[in-house]
Amino acid sequence: MLIAGATSASGLAAARVLASAGAQVVAVGRDAGRLGELAAAVPGVRTEVCDLTDEHDVTALAERVHAAEGPVDGVLHLVGGWRGGGGLAGQSDDDYRFLERSFTALRHVSRTFDADLRGSEAARLAVVSSTAVARPLxxxxxxxxxxxxxEAWTRAVAQGFTKGARDAGAPLAAASVIFRVKSLDGLEEALAQRFADLWASRAAEVNDTIVELTDPAL
Structure with missing residues (x-):
């Protein structure tokens, strides 16, 4: 189980939930110090320093993970960030390039571990998106x-899972899911649990779905 972009509150929550469920968790991030804090907080979690925007770095990561843990059967993509404001004129190229890193990381990770997920008896990939997609400002x-x-890339991954299973004449075993949130503040534990719960449903039921996460207190 790989958590991409694990050095956040959501990454810590996911590591705790998945480890408590018995998963072998690999937490990946760029900050070795923050990964060390996560490892101390959740014993048994393997940490890996990696620049997920660097294709070669991700390839090397996969080699290390395969050697130590074997194939990956789950990916939770938490690489993100926010920059905005200033109306349309305020949408600078610098801000766009900063935000684009999360998409670049997803492309690298999903491509690199695609064979693992397709070959698993029960694999899940999930990303965190935003309600802003439905109502952009x-x-x-x-x-x-x-x-x-x-979201488009994640849905393409889902179609690839479906096509691969169909071409092999096998039941669909892998699913690609989008979680949409307005903000992750206060939803870290809910996100982690909903990701873990994806394995309780058949892949065909959750593949290529969008799950809206809202504050359970509301």
């Missing part, structure tokens, strides 16, 4: 555009 146009691209 001028001041968040860069952000909404990147999230829309993220």
């Amino acid at each position: 001028a001041g968040g146009a860069n952000y909404a555009a990147v999230k829309a691209a993220t």
